[in-house]
Amino acid sequence: xxxxxxxxxxxxxxxxxxxxxxxxxxxxxxxxxxxxxxxxxxxxxxxxxxxxxxxxxxxxxxxxxxxxxxxxxxxxxxxxxxxxxxxxxxxxxxxxxxxxxxxxxxxxxxxxxxxxxxxxxxxxxxxxxxxxxxxxxxxxxxxxxxxxxxxxxxxxxxxxxxxxxxxxxxxxxxxxxxxxxxxxxxxxxxxxxxxxxxxxxxxxxxxxxxxxxxxxxxxxxxxxxxxxxxxxxxxxxxxxxxxxxxxxxxxxxxxxxxxxxxxxxxxxxxxxxxxxxxxxxxxxxxxxxxxxxxxxxxxxxxxxxxxxxxxxxxxxxxxxxxxxxxxxxxxxxxxxxxxxxxxxxxxxxxxxxxxxxxxxxxxxxxxxxxxxxxxxxxxxxxxxxxxxxxxxxxxxxxxxxxxxxxxxxxxxxxxxxxxxxxxxxxxxxxxxxxxxxxxxxxxxxxxxxxxxxxxxxxxxxxxxxxxxxxxxxxxxxxxxxxxxxxxxxx
Numbered sequence: 001x002x003x004x005x006x007x008x009x010x011x012x013x014x015x016x017x018x019x020x021x022x023x024x025x026x027x028x029x030x031x032x033x034x035x036x037x038x039x040x041x042x043x044x045x046x047x048x049x050x051x052x053x054x055x056x057x058x059x060x061x062x063x064x065x066x067x068x069x070x071x072x073x074x075x076x077x078x079x080x081x082x083x084x085x086x087x088x089x090x091x092x093x094x095x096x097x098x099x100x101x102x103x104x105x106x107x108x109x110x111x112x113x114x115x116x117x118x119x120x121x122x123x124x125x126x127x128x129x130x131x132x133x134x135x136x137x138x139x140x141x142x143x144x145x146x147x148x149x150x151x152x153x154x155x156x157x158x159x160x161x162x163x164x165x166x167x168x169x170x171x172x173x174x175x176x177x178x179x180x181x182x183x184x185x186x187x188x189x190x191x192x193x194x195x196x197x198x199x200x201x202x203x204x205x206x207x208x209x210x211x212x213x214x215x216x217x218x219x220x221x222x223x224x225x226x227x228x229x230x231x232x233x234x235x236x237x238x239x240x241x242x243x244x245x246x247x248x249x250x251x252x253x254x255x256x257x258x259x260x261x262x263x264x265x266x267x268x269x270x271x272x273x274x275x276x277x278x279x280x281x282x283x284x285x286x287x288x289x290x291x292x293x294x295x296x297x298x299x300x301x302x303x304x305x306x307x308x309x310x311x312x313x314x315x316x317x318x319x320x321x322x323x324x325x326x327x328x329x330x331x332x333x334x335x336x337x338x339x340x341x342x343x344x345x346x347x348x349x350x351x352x353x354x355x356x357x358x359x360x361x362x363x364x365x366x367x368x369x370x371x372x373x374x375x376x377x378x379x380x381x382x383x384x385x386x387x388x389x390x391x392x393x394x395x396x397x398x399x400x401x402x403x404x405x406x407x408x409x410x411x412x413x414x415x416x417x418x419x420x421x422x423x424x425x426x427x428x429x430x431x432x433x434x435x436x437x438x439x440x441x442x443x444x445x446x447x448x449x450x451x452x453x454x455x456x457x458x459x460x461x462x463x464x465x466x467x468x469x470x471x472x473x474x475x476x477x478x479x480x481x482x483x484x485x486x487x488x489x490x
Contacts (some may be wrong), residue, residue, distance in 0.1 A: 003361045005349045006394045007442060015396050022364050028371055032399040033406070038432040042405035043398070047091070047412070049384060050213070050264050050329055054091035054146055054412075057405055058426040059332075059386050061416035062095030062150040062216065062268075065111060066451040067458075072103060072113035073123050077456060079130045080465075081420070086134025086145065088419055089427035092412055093131060094332055094386060095150025095216040095268065101199040104167065105153035105224070106160040108451060113160075114203050124149070124210035138427055148266060148330075149207040150216040151200055155188075155224025156181065157339055162454075169224060170231035170239060172299030174289065174308075178276045178340060188224070190236050196224075197252045204256045204263060214264030214329065217253055221345075222337035225249050226270050229319075230301035245301075246319055250326065257327060266330030267323055271372045272302035272311030276340035279356045286343055286356035311335070313372065317379035324383045332386040332414065333373045344368065346417075347392040348443035353482045354452055355445070362443075366392050370400070374409040384411045391418045394440050398429050417441050421462035438462070446475060453478050 009015035016032045023030035038044065047054040067077040074082075078097070085093050100106040100113035114120050127149075132142035156166045156179055166181050167188050176183060188196075204215045219225040228248050231239040238248050253265050277286035288309060291297070297305040304310040320331055336345040342355055347362035358365070369389030377385045387410040390397045401413040418425055422439035429435070439462055446460040455475055458466035466472050 003358070003363070005442075006363065006392065006396045007440070009396070012399070015399070018363065019367070019400070022361060023367055025364070026367065026371065028367075030367060030370065030400070031403060032396065033403040034399065036398050036402060036429065036432075038430055042402050043426075044430055045405070047384070049146060052146060052213075055144065056089070056091045056426070056430060057412045058088070058090035059092040059094045059412040059414045060085045060088055060090045060096075060419055061332075061388065061414045062098050063416070063420075063457070064098040064107060065457060066108050067456040068110045068112045070109060071119070072100070072106070072111070072115040073119055074112060074126060077458070078112070079126060081458075082127050082130035083134040083137075084419060084423035086131040086136075087138050087427075088134070088415075088423045088425070089138050089140060089430060090415070091145060092386075093145055093147040094266070094330075094414060095148045095218075096127060096131070098150050098152045098218065099203065101151050101153055101196065101203050104160050104165065105155070105158055107152075107154040107157055107223075108159055109162050110456075114199065114206075117202070117206065120203070121206050121209060124207055124212070128211045134423075138424070146213045147211075148214040148216050148264070149203075149212050150218050150268065151203050152218040153196065153224040155222075155227050157222060167224065169227040170234040170299055172230075172233065172294075172297070174275070174291065174294040174297070175299055178278075178289065187234065190238060193238055193248055197248070197255050200252050201255050201259045204260050208260045208263045212263070214266050215256065216266045216268050216330075216332070217249065217256070218268050219249055220268050220270035220334050220337070222339045226301065226337070229270075229315075230273065230299050230303070232300070233298045242315060242318070246322065249319075250322065253323070253326060253328060264329045265327070266332060267328055268332040268334060269316065269319070269323075269376075270301065270335065270337070271313055271316040271333050271376055272335050273300050273308075274303070274311065274336045274341045274344055275308035277343065277356065277359065279354075284357065285359040286341075288359075311372070313375050313379075317376060320376050320380045320383055324380055329384060330386065331376065331380075331383045332388065333369070333376050334388050335369050335372055346448075347389065348445050349392070350444050352445045352448045352452060353479055362392050366390070370404060373404075377409050377411075386410070386412045386414045388414045388416070390414065391416055391441055392443050394442065395435055395437065417443065417447055417459075420447055420459040449479065450475055
């Protein structure tokens with residue numbers, strides 16, 4: 001299937017009509033705002049947070065880096081990316097980097113991780129210095145950004161040495177089938193989870209000492225905490241009912257708050273699972289797995305257990321309220337998992353070379369995330385909510401984001417992949433400067449293709465630093481070989 005990408009819409013009216021038609025198919029109303037208002041509009045509205053005043057409503061999403069060292073430390077490429085975060089002018093750096101709380105919890109061998117405390121303490125200070133240097137380059141006060149560190153454990157998707165070494169919270173026939181985990185694979189034990197809480201606390205302490213304003217306890221992407229949220233079949237105190245499935249997340253947050261007074265805590269929260277899709281061997285759109293043999297599902301979070309193609313936000317809404325009641329200052333909303341339904345979680349013009357073409361208009365996937373963010377915000381108006389999924393909108397991103405900010409359906413708008421090619425995008429919008437069309441992320445997915453081929457992650461099409469590198473040349477050859485061997489349907 002071919003879909004008209006946002007960049008192909010040459011007029012505002014054309015793009016707005018496309019959005020309205022797709023939103024109408026979901027039974028919702030979404031409109032773009034034509035005039036962008038810069039410093040006079042919602043993007044520049046101040047936001048009070050933990051005794052601070054944020055100067056704008058932009059948040060830089062964390063990256064899951066593939067360019068650290070084997071012992072979990074940042075490289076020059078890592079620091080270059082963090083400096084770009086600072087140069088963006090975004091008032092919030094959400095999590096900065098997915099930083100594994102244990103070496104075995106890494107999603108890839110070059111992910112930053114708490115391997116050695118002394119090294120980590122030094123490295124976190126370097127990351128903060130890079131943010132501040134970037135802000136100085138943009139003529140901004142170096143310490144005015146609200147900066148977080150994303151703490152993660154990859155769980156079922158752990159690959160600390162490059163091959164799968166899954167650490168799982170629960171068994172589910174459909175999930176095990178999709179991730180190729182055997183039915184007798186051991187579960188992480190309750191005592192191991194208690195030890196893991198202490199690892200989260202220790203990393204949070206080091207982040208606070210390095211000057212970070214908050215930590216993000218990552219609960220999405222199919223990783224360990226996300227899996228625990230859906231672990232209905234897990235026996236013992238960390239599974240079963242809602243209280244058991246949320247226990248690890250809530251107890252870990254409380255432990256961090258007790259150990260780190262004054263440190264903010266945020267949660268990047270999956271607000272709904274969707275049943276996995278698989279690659280069509282003939283090159284067509286992604287195919288949903290047959291859920292029938294698995295019904296009713298005995299595992300799932302934010303998912304209709306009888307109709308797993310549908311989300312059910314009741315529990316994510318309740319968890320949001322529980323998190324805010326416990327002093328969590330920020331909620332970052334996302335949907336699905338990049339491992340099971342990447343078309344929803346990361347809408348793209350072109351899928352990764354080992355992925356599948358989208359089974360729906362990627363713009364529809366963007367709107368699903370916008371609508372879920374609305375739902376979470378409505379369920380808990382006191383939460384400060386960061387929205388996601390905007391990058392695919394490309395140059396039309398600010399027209400939708402500004403409208404949602406004005407409606408009060410989101411408090412900050414997050415940018416992920418776009419910062420790799422065009423970190424100054426927020427600054428240009430705020431200052432009313434012309435948007436640099438040639439630097440806008442066109443969702444070619446090469447920032448994903450590189451790591452999946454054992455290369456570093458970066459914007460190979462639009463950033464000359466990566467395009468002209470040895471990894472850039474290698475990636476071009478690999479993509480050409482893949483295209484020749486696996487042609488896709490027109």
